[in-house]
Amino acid sequence: IRDAPSDAEVENYGFNLPQREITLTVANAPSRIVLQLGVSSADGGTVQARVTGQPFIYAVAGDALSDFPVAPSYYRERVLRTLLEGTRITGLSLKANDAPADQPALVSLALAEGQSWDDTLAAEPEARRDALKTVLAGLATLRAKQFVNDTYTDTTLVDGKPTPWKYTLEATLALNGGASAVTSLQIAERSGGGIQLAGSKEFGFVFALDQPLLDALWTLTYAARDPGPPAAPVAKPEAAP
Numbered sequence: 001i002r003d004a005p006s007d008a009e010v011e012n013y014g015f016n017l018p019q020r021e022i023t024l025t026v027a028n029a030p031s032r033i034v035l036q037l038g039v040s041s042a043d044g045g046t047v048q049a050r051v052t053g054q055p056f057i058y059a060v061a062g063d064a065l066s067d068f069p070v071a072p073s074y075y076r077e078r079v080l081r082t083l084l085e086g087t088r089i090t091g092l093s094l095k096a097n098d099a100p101a102d103q104p105a106l107v108s109l110a111l112a113e114g115q116s117w118d119d120t121l122a123a124e125p126e127a128r129r130d131a132l133k134t135v136l137a138g139l140a141t142l143r144a145k146q147f148v149n150d151t152y153t154d155t156t157l158v159d160g161k162p163t164p165w166k167y168t169l170e171a172t173l174a175l176n177g178g179a180s181a182v183t184s185l186q187i188a189e190r191s192g193g194g195i196q197l198a199g200s201k202e203f204g205f206v207f208a209l210d211q212p213l214l215d216a217l218w219t220l221t222y223a224a225r226d227p228g229p230p231a232a233p234v235a236k237p238e239a240a241p
Helices: 007-012 117-121 126-140 211-221
Strands: 020-024 033-039 047-051 079-082 088-096 107-110 141-149 155-158 161-164 167-174 180-187 197-200 205-209
Touching: 088 126, 088 211, 107 117, 107 126, 117 126, 126 141, 126 167, 126 211, 141 211, 155 197, 167 211, 205 211
Parallel strands: none
Antiparallel strands: 020 033, 033 047, 079 141, 088 107, 088 167, 141 205, 155 161, 167 180, 180 197, 197 205
16 A cells, blocks of 8 residues: 555554564575554554565555454464374373263273273274264374463353363373373363363463364263254145045
């Protein structure tokens, strides 16, 4: 919208105090590129962009600012953990925290000596087997869809209400050298919008599960109770003329 703006125009377009300043480091480039987003003091608060050191100002979409939130957690590395080479998951447990003590866990599996997970899961129904494999892979390389709280808490918000954690997902790890360890996540009931939260005392925060793990947990916790789509209405026979 401008290729040689005056100082007054630079100020009017919001670049004296830009709303966002994004620094890009490009491989093999001699210097960094700094992109600024400014909000106009006129024209209904339109959003403009420029690269510092260049005499051009561009119009950008009005929601461009929302693509670059100022929350530090938005830019945090999404991979929370990758198991070290040689570390194996040898046990898997998923239980409802509010279940009676004598109620079996939703998942309770352990590798027998010399067995693989393919061997252990061979007798499971296909949908459940696929879900369990996804959970194992998701725990081996644990990813967050987004970060929700920088502090672990004993309750979390589900549909806007403080709610105790619904499930405990636990994995037993065989470490190099023969030692073992247990890692666990607290899982909330799935809420609307395809969001399911998890909390970790180990990592000390609350995050949203990524989609593959979310879908797998739905299969293990709710699919058997899902009534499915409503039955089609039965057509009434037409009355005889």
